[in-house]
Amino acid sequence: MTQTVLLALDTSTEFCSVALLSTDHIAGQAAGAARIWVRHEQTGAVSSTRLLPAIRELFDEAGLKLADCHAIAFGSGPGSFTGLRTATGVAQGLAFGLNLPVVPISTLLACAESARLRDPSATRVLAALDARMDEIYWADYAWDVALGEWRTLRPASLDAPEGLVLPDVPFILAGNAAAAFGARLPAVAAARAVDSEALPHAVPLAHAALRAFRAGRTVPADQAAPEYIRDKVAQTTAERVADKAAKAEQAAAAAAIAARLAHDAQQGEGRQ
Template sequence: MNLLAFDTSTDALSIAVQHGARVWQHSGAGGAQASATLIPAIRDLLAQAGLSFDQLDAVVFGRGPGSFTGLRTACAVAQGLAFGARGGQGVPVLPVDTLLAVAEDARAQHGCTRVVATLDARMNEVYAAPFEWQADGRWQVPQDFQLLAPEALAVPDGWTVAGNARAAYGERLAPQAPHMHALPTAAALLRLAPALLAAGAGVAADAALPRYIRDKVAQTTAEREAARQAAPAPQT
């Protein structure tokens, strides 16, 4: 199977190409830079793997949660590349949850099988979800992801916290639990892809969407004014 995978949901850009049994990887700066560097880096990595867009079987991307700008960038690029692949016939897009990819990265790096995956959501909050590795070689995936303050994260005994949130919040985040650094890497996306594609998770390019857990990051002018008027007047 020939797959292209990438993630721009964090401050790290991650790209991987699978050509048969071999995998090529690239990492770089994410965030705002990803929109300018993602496509050139993809072209370079495909060239290293000896692949063209017309030879791809699917395009895989980290759909979120994560950076709003990063998620929109990844989704738009995945859609465009999938539309144009195979001489314009197109290939499926596989949107993968970034927290699931964090759990998979923790399993591959550290052997973790009970993982509370976390990502820094900024604004003094974290994205979090529990994942448990099953005997059939797949992750048990929860229906709902959480957006909560670091202090509110509950971790069951015997579970490991993985992700990048500990680096941001330190002892505020589950201080009694073991922690492992992990990211939604493109290599993790590739490992997850075969089972997800076999389960029918691939979609047409125009049906691929980011997954936002936080609906809003800023108030409108009217909302700010309403909040100002509702606030108690300062005492003199």
């Protein structure tokens, strides 16, 4: 029997969301039920100050060590630019420090996964999030029963609410765009159900990431990057330099935290 431990982070919204998932697996058999520990707190624009302490709390609560972890997953976007950089930087730093693969998961896919976890009949999901500036982020997903995985029918896009393309089969509308735009969003009237609670969250992200990890859909830490759907305007040279420096500083800080947490864990074992 092997144990898989995966840490999932999402700071793409005003919430700091962290989940630690652990599941056992016997070769040739289906995985056992997952155990999951969660912190999901509304932190506004200061998720970066809460993220690392929340990670430490979860490992302590689960009785696990950072060294037990097999992969780090993060909500790659679309979402808040600052929030996406926070989750990306911490995921990179922890993965560097622990020599682990990284699993980027679309926040829109996390919405679809959330809808399916809440309603197993949700096999076609249109995920739509309020992107501010009178626009929405959206994507279209279908659950492949045979593969046990989502297929992306329309990748993440940025449009006016009226620009969303409706599926030609019954679907669930997931995300907060329905609450934000109401009748302006044609999918509200066309959907067989609206799940406004299916939002970016570390728990559905962790479940989707576990499947991706087992399928080998991971990237090295240095290749982890946010998904900026709106970022179509070229940066100035100064902005690119500043952005690169900020990412390097964030990754270095997270790596230092990972080393400190690992040291603390070893010290704790020595006192037992």
